[in-house]
Amino acid sequence: MLDLLKKENISEFPSELARIFASDLQIRSTDGSILLYIPKDKVAETGGKGFVSSRQIKNVSAKLEDKYGVLVHVIYLKSRKVESLESGLLQMLNQRFNGSVDQLYMSVSDSFEVNSWISVSNLTEPLKCEIYKVYSHLLSESSMKLKDVHWNDSEASLPSLPSILKATKNLQPATLQSVTRTLMEDYSDVSDVWLNKQFDKLIKKGFVIREHSFKSYSLTAAGLSLIPNAFNRNGSDITRALALGKRKW
Amino acid sequence: MKRVGVALENLALSDSGVAATNLLGRSAFNRYYYASFLVTREMLAKLDPKWKTTPHSELPKRLRETIRKPVKKELDRQARSELISLGEKSRLLSNLQLSSENLAELLERAYDARVIADYTPEEPVVIAGKVISLRSHKLTTAREWPDRAHAYCKTILRVWEDVGLA
16 A cells, blocks of 8 residues: 655645646545646746746746655646637638538647637648648738647558658669558558659669669769668568568569 | 547546546546557667666656767767757757656656555545546646657657767
8 A cells, every 4th residue: 555645745746836737636545646737827947927938837846746756747737718719710610611521620829829720521722721720821811820739530642752752662673653552541632753752862862773774763872871770571671671571583 | 449438538528427437537547648658669669679667766867868968979970070950959859858757757747746646545546527537637637648758759759869879
């Protein structure tokens, strides 16, 4: 049986811990650790003027850990204001877009910049642009700035240059068509024309060479050195070996 | 798992008496936590198969530290050699940091609710209208945990893919 610390033994609560806006303190019954509850909308990059920084919270937690000899966990309470905004904006967008917006989650910084995760049924590029425009306008009416939207239902339509290098390493010496086919399994908008342009960029940067006689692409030593090679099934040496195993010579 | 949580929540809200509402509501908190935990663990297994067995208590640290380190290292290398631009590097890092921090905080809140629900039976749920609460946690908010976790996981996985790590 654990000999648990008691809430009333923590002399810093509530007065001293009010400086870091701890709204509650509890002792976790399973391991005796101290739980500090802090509203997320009181946390900013720098402390002062009604805010506390993550560094200040860390320092206070470390002091409590030293003094009481138990772990301190901080539970950030989600802002009720942001929760209400999320549900209000979701309703407004659905009113405008005939109920096609399934989910909307927001993360609001202390400078009122908003990052969002949005999920839409049957999302198309024009619909995405239209929703972005309306959503950005609605936020600006509330003195907030839309920083970025992560579209949950849409798959990435085009791969990054590192992803192209990785796919080329797996297949090299690789034809344009074979790399296009492989990338299209995960990225629907890839085409030979688009990929050819990306290869031109990679050749110019010195990461890929084009062998004209075989119409194939291979990585240079510089290109190879830039591909991450984790020691697991995602590692590029492993995926290359598996791709070679599948290849019909 | 989320479906079980929703079913338990609906049962708790049906006219089943105070004691049953308390038990069913607590179990719903538990299921919503586990649904979010499993979504996160599945994503971690895609990044590195050995992270599939990450224990509950280590998840926040894994999200805030372990999964960020290799991405930062690769992005530094890729930007230094001009494979990607500095803007792209900063965008990817910021996406990863934001999603992993939001996910870590969500799991910490959800784990807290789950521990209260399972180990503090002397603290009953409170019902106000159609909303069941346990201390500062509302069941209506808990219902969104798995979908929110899924949204954050998707962004994290995409960053790893864009870097060439997954």
